[in-house]
Amino acid sequence: MKRILIVLFVMLALSANANAETNSDPYNDFISLEIEKLELEQNLFGNQTIDEAISIASLSVYEVEEDVVLNFDTSSHLPEGFNAKDGMNDINWDEIELFEFEEEVKLGFETKDYLPKNFNPYRGMNCDDMLKVSFFH
Numbered sequence: 772m773k774r775i776l777i778v779l780f781v782m783l784a785l786s787a788n789a790n791a792e793t794n795s796d797p798y799n800d801f802i803s804l805e806i807e808k809l810e811l812e813q814n815l816f817g818n819q820t821i822d823e824a825i826s827i828a829s830l831s832v833y834e835v836e837e838d839v840v841l842n843f844d845t846s847s848h849l850p851e852g853f854n855a856k857d858g859m860n861d862i863n864w865d866e867i868e869l870f871e872f873e874e875e876v877k878l879g880f881e882t883k884d885y886l887p888k889n890f891n892p893y894r895g896m897n898c899d900d901m902l903k904v905s906f907f908h
């Protein structure tokens with residue numbers, strides 16, 4: 772009987788100890804992580820304020836070049852005698868005619884309803900040689 776009571780007491784004590792350890796304050800972990808983050812930022816960036824200007828020349832840029840490994844032979848997937856640069860300089864850009872299509876933009880509301888009366892976007896501009904256009908009468 773004593774053994775059963777001792778075993779029950781030990782199990783009760785262990786479960787109470789486990790509950791005490793798992794019910795710790797979750798904010799302590801969060802606060803310690805935030806403090807660690809702030810310390811890391813301080814070590815990396817120092818005591819710079821917004822007023823201090825950083826020279827572009829003082830910045831270093833590192834470009835990491837990585838080799839692409841495809842793990843198969845690409846030439847077996849290309850036609851016989853394939854040359855990617857073949858005909859590259861054969862285009863005469865002066866003969867190519869470019870077209871620009873203007874698309875009508877529909878906003879779904881009348882923009883002049885949101886502008887002040889007698890609004891003129893060209894008012895105050897020095898437009899002696901240009902044609903002044905106003906959509907508002």
